[in-house]
Amino acid sequence: MKPLNVGLIGLGTVGSGVFQVLTRNQAEIRRRAGRGIALAAVNRRNLEQARAIVGDQVPVVADPMAIVNDPSIDIVVELIGGTTLARELVLAAIANGKHVVTANKALLAVHGTEIFAAASAQGVMVAFEAAVAGGIPIIKTVREGLTANRIAWLAGIINGTTNFILSEMRDKGLDFATVLAEAQRLGYAEADPTFDIEGVDAAHKATILSAIAFGVPVQFDKAHVEGITQLQAADIRYAEQLGYRIKLLGISKRRDDVGGIELRVHPTLVPAKRLIANVEGAMNAVVVNGDAVGTTLYYGKGAGSEPTASAVVADLVDIVRLATADPDHRVPHLAFQPDALSDTPILPIDQVVTAFYLRLRVADQTGVLARITAILAEHDISIDAVLQRESADGEKQTDLIILTHDTVEGRMRQALVQMQALPTVLTPIVSLRKEELN
Amino acid sequence: MKPLNVGLIGLGTVGSGVFQVLTRNQAEIRRRAGRGIALAAVNRRNLEQARAIVGDQVPVVADPMAIVNDPSIDIVVELIGGTTLARELVLAAIANGKHVVTANKALLAVHGTEIFAAASAQGVMVAFEAAVAGGIPIIKTVREGLTANRIAWLAGIINGTTNFILSEMRDKGLDFATVLAEAQRLGYAEADPTFDIEGVDAAHKATILSAIAFGVPVQFDKAHVEGITQLQAADIRYAEQLGYRIKLLGISKRRDDVGGIELRVHPTLVPAKRLIANVEGAMNAVVVNGDAVGTTLYYGKGAGSEPTASAVVADLVDIVRLATADPDHRVPHLAFQPDALSDTPILPIDQVVTAFYLRLRVADQTGVLARITAILAEHDISIDAVLQRESADGEKQTDLIILTHDTVEGRMRQALVQMQALPTVLTPIVSLRKEELN
Known part of the structure; x- marks a missing residue:
């Protein structure tokens, strides 16, 4: 079976890595994929710099559209970043019936819905393992x-x-x-x-x-x-x-x-x-x-030339494997079948539940802690731990650190306003969220 | 598209987990896989115990061969362990054109070559994510x-x-x-x-x-x-x-x-x-x-009912996805195409290279360390660190700990024989291998 032809748009850090890995591990990758992956063309504005990286074996082009519109190319790898030209190129490649591999998280986070819909309509794959956590195969x-x-x-x-x-x-x-x-x-x-x-x-x-x-x-x-x-x-x-x-x-x-x-x-x-x-x-x-x-x-x-290339090339092999398969039997772009996506809302931050770390610079006098813990109690926020640094000799201020149990953020924000208003709280309160992750 | 029918052989810890996960997450799994997975039959010798786990919705059979030979079953999940009956069942299932999912590491480590060859010949998949590290998708x-x-x-x-x-x-x-x-x-x-x-x-x-x-x-x-x-x-x-x-x-x-x-x-x-x-x-x-x-x-x-079931069910979904695809485009059993496996030999332990930790119980007298380090030097083994515990008052023995740099194991074994023969080395030397893993 003839190799799949890849066109590479963007020959910077990651693009060079893709070229290196594909070249160096060609035999190893072919042993796994069962089908070759050929670099049919690479794009970089400066052709001389491109040549310096890929040598004479691979055609280099200055115009990325030349890759997108090349009928001999099966898969377009987009590595230029950004959300304007990259979006145009990816959508054009999809419209031309090409599979796309991209490392562009901004593009997918912002325009993913449009891009995945276009890909589904055309029956092509958009693979993006490299977009999150570089070489770690977390998407897979x-x-x-x-x-x-x-x-x-x-x-x-x-x-x-x-x-x-x-x-x-x-x-x-x-x-x-x-x-x-x-x-x-x-x-x-x-x-x-x-x-x-x-x-x-x-x-x-x-x-x-x-x-x-x-x-x-x-x-x-x-x-x-x-x-x-x-x-x-x-x-x-x-x-x-x-x-x-x-x-x-x-x-x-x-x-x-x-x-x-x-x-x-x-x-x-x-x-x-x-x-x-x-x-x-x-x-x-x-x-x-x-x-x-x-x-x-x-x-x-999570970044770097070859670690990111590792993910890009893994996507290429996945596409090589699934290119001939029925589109309905590929892994869905967003893990779930397009018609099975849910409209469960993303919650506003006020409704998020976490524990909190608070640092208050307070006057070192009787009753301060009592007043603060009373405010937390009034908002139904329970305390996990308190750390009060002893004041240095003669100092009239002290740091008060409080760890709370889980609470709704909106409630904490109200409590923070009240605590901040206390005359004994001397500087802006530092609040950080805390997660157990167990 | 009609659901794929799964027959489950072995309804112990992992088998029960597979039943639980498939049942509880049915909707979630279907949203991802795009095709249903139906539990068509389960096997356990004691039917009453089987009923207690799966209820009345799933047919239970006492004879595992009934599952292997059931023409309505597409995928056989083997969870009985061992290498005798399990091997027979898996080979019979393959011969009957069924895909197989197994968590049986012993079976694959010992009879893998035979099983994978049979599966390739029949054009069916043998999936085994659950065989290594339980729920961690390390095979994938x-x-x-x-x-x-x-x-x-x-x-x-x-x-x-x-x-x-x-x-x-x-x-x-x-x-x-x-x-x-x-x-x-x-x-x-x-x-x-x-x-x-x-x-x-x-x-x-x-x-x-x-x-x-x-x-x-x-x-x-x-x-x-x-x-x-x-x-x-x-x-x-x-x-x-x-x-x-x-x-x-x-x-x-x-x-x-x-x-x-x-x-x-x-x-x-x-x-x-x-x-x-x-x-x-x-x-x-x-x-x-x-x-x-x-x-x-x-x-x-790495083990347990539902973590292992997580891997078994992931394999089922992979099979659901790839069942209709061309066998040549599936992921090869051993990662590399069967005709691309290499005969690179597994090295005997004497040729392994590692660093070593040595603990010697030695007489607390002048020249002991010099004699031991001389033996290591004669075998071209260089020392990374030495820890000598001070003898307790009156004690005439001490523990000598040596960390070496990387060396060929055969050389270390020779050195160990010579060190052990020293009259000042009082008990059997403890030697452990050390890896940096960076």
């Missing part, structure tokens, strides 16, 4: 490996940059700005790191995971997104003393009690003994809890 | 998710009973026999725990993983197998002091330098900071290193 795991389960929740470290920054802040006791500058110098953070540090990248990925876990459309606009820019070294230290670590997690949870789904990205306290709390540096990990399997975890490199 | 991950990679090595905690025992030994400082008795009382270890504690169960699973990672036939008889029965509390303690934990690992490694594959199960020192070193209790985890993806880890419950 949730869509296929855990298919017997009613997924209860998932939570992941799905942005390497922020995990690197948080690891460094904890290890070295440094504050956010210092570590960010260092991360930029080392190339772990981009010159404009906004999408990473504000949690947007993680939210794109969490949106995709949420859809395939719960059978709902991708709804990035409904995700609650907080980054790590406000995080202070003091809270990392206090969390540690209480047996927790702070990680930026993308979390999605089924809430049968209210018929909704939580979808949120924010810094989260996690018990230090959990494996995911021990995922350091730029590594990624996703925890998935299903009703049959219980809690499982998947760990690996 | 290695066969499909990491398909772009040349796998370099894998190492797994793939026996929950022994990991539970080792966790307890470390936590409580108890010796093996005490913890085993406790594990038996709690139901974590069977009345006859031989297969678990001698490493045989882990070796069955490692054999299967080795085959799908490296594209070689299953060769259980070539696996080197050591259990944990000889492990002493003292070594767990010393390992801890040196920054290591001891885990029973199934390891398989590609050795391009000698054109072979290592396949071995033994207690192993692993750096305490690795995630896998922190997998506690009866949990399982597998680390896989591929040339593109780097090091990845997969964690979850």
